Amino acid sequence: MENSVMDDSRRDLRFDWGRDEILEILDMPLIDLMWKAQNIHRSNNIYAVQLASLFSVKTGGCEEDCSYCSQSIYSASQIKNHPQYDVEAVLKRAKVAKDEGAERFCMGWAWREIRDGNSFDAMIEMVRGVKKLNMEACVTAGMLSQEQAIRLANAGLTAYNHNLDTSPEFYENIISTRTYQDRLETLERVRKAGIDVCCGGIIGLGESKDDRASLLQVLSNMNPHPESVPINALVSIEGTDLESNKEIDSIEMIRMVSTARILMPKSKIRLSAGREKFSKEAQILCIQCGANSIFYGDELLTTSNPSFEEDRQLLKEVGVKFNTDFGSKNSAVFAK
Numbered sequence: 001m002e003n004s005v006m007d008d009s010r011r012d013l014r015f016d017w018g019r020d021e022i023l024e025i026l027d028m029p030l031i032d033l034m035w036k037a038q039n040i041h042r043s044n045n046i047y048a049v050q051l052a053s054l055f056s057v058k059t060g061g062c063e064e065d066c067s068y069c070s071q072s073i074y075s076a077s078q079i080k081n082h083p084q085y086d087v088e089a090v091l092k093r094a095k096v097a098k099d100e101g102a103e104r105f106c107m108g109w110a111w112r113e114i115r116d117g118n119s120f121d122a123m124i125e126m127v128r129g130v131k132k133l134n135m136e137a138c139v140t141a142g143m144l145s146q147e148q149a150i151r152l153a154n155a156g157l158t159a160y161n162h163n164l165d166t167s168p169e170f171y172e173n174i175i176s177t178r179t180y181q182d183r184l185e186t187l188e189r190v191r192k193a194g195i196d197v198c199c200g201g202i203i204g205l206g207e208s209k210d211d212r213a214s215l216l217q218v219l220s221n222m223n224p225h226p227e228s229v230p231i232n233a234l235v236s237i238e239g240t241d242l243e244s245n246k247e248i249d250s251i252e253m254i255r256m257v258s259t260a261r262i263l264m265p266k267s268k269i270r271l272s273a274g275r276e277k278f279s280k281e282a283q284i285l286c287i288q289c290g291a292n293s294i295f296y297g298d299e300l301l302t303t304s305n306p307s308f309e310e311d312r313q314l315l316k317e318v319g320v321k322f323n324t325d326f327g328s329k330n331s332a333v334f335a336k
């Protein structure tokens with residue numbers, strides 16, 4: 001894009017971050033890293049946290065072999081599979097989430113890829129319904145074709161979540177049934193259709209610091225940056241290959257969030273899975289260093305999350321704004 005027509009707010013963004021400089025940031029003395037991230041956050045965003053509720057529209061029976069996931073047919077996890085909920089039931093849940101203060105409603109399907117037909121038609125209706133509630137709508141349902149992305153865009157989908165999970169180098173230790181390239185191609189289709197990209201990863205899979213830097217390099221070299229970047233801490237679920245992985249130290253999460261904020265100053269950095277294991281103080285530090293969205297509601301997909309009540313209490317204590325006024329992207333109001 002030529003400078004003369006470049007949106008002012010994008011002028012300072014960089015898309016050429018190198019591996020070594022990212023590693024250097026990830027490894028900074030914590031106190032300096034947090035200061036740098038906080039400064040960048042303050043000069044690019046207001047202190048507001050977006051509340052995104054998650055609902056599992058179709059649970060279990062997925063053909064992929066993601067080794068962290070309880071919903072894979074390859075896992076021995078004792079979860080309750082559930083066929084796709086109908087449109088009405090999903091919209092009821094969205095309304096409850098809205099009444100609790102959520103601004104975004106994220107719908108998840110345990111699919112390897114979206115197939116055309118009744119289920120996809122229903123997904124389109126769900127997106128329309130969520131938008132009618134004046135909420136942002138997000139879908140995560142595996143790979144999708146260009147035509148499907150365009151249909152979702154026409155239905156008003158705000159964002160599509162498709163994570164890279166880890167570095168290109170470590171990826172094949174975690175998933176063998178689809179490639180990193182497959183994921184990148186889905187993300188390109190989402191971008192091309194004009195839908196916001198929600199793309200992040202997981203820490204605690206057994207990856208090295210280099211892998212974390214490498215994942216952050218792929219994300220921060222996307223132009224534009226993903227509009228939202230979920231950072232998940234592995235929830236080690238019984239029956240999955242990663243059930244015995246060591247719990248991630250919250251300091252690692254703070255480092256990851258801070259570095260993501262420095263590299264992608266304007267993206268929404270979402271504190272995602274694993275938040276239940278972090279103390280209030282650790283979560284507060286993440287927010288201070290740039291996390292500006294959380295999954296909000298008692299359940300994620302197959303695991304639990306802090307309650308609506310606990311989270312509202314936490315955010316009030318921190319004094320950040322939440323419950324965005326939908327009139328403008330940047331106008332948040334203090335919760336009453």
Ligand code: SAM
Nearest residue numbers: 068109110111140141142163232233234235273
């Ligand atoms: N099936 C779709 C897909 O994988 O694209 C959508 C749902 S999938 C559960 C969405 C994301 O949740 C995964 O890509 C992964 O990053 C995250 N996730 C799944 N299980 C997790 C776990 N046990 N701990 C942390 N993150 C997890």
Ligand code: DTB
Nearest residue numbers: 108140230272273300301302303
């Ligand atoms: C994302 O990055 N994390 C969410 C959402 N996108 C779909 C999913 C977390 C799942 C945690 C494990 C579970 O509940 O099964």
Ligand code: SF4
Nearest residue numbers: 062064066069072110
């Ligand atoms: Fe399937 Fe998604 Fe779970 Fe992978 S993460 S097994 S694609 S539901």
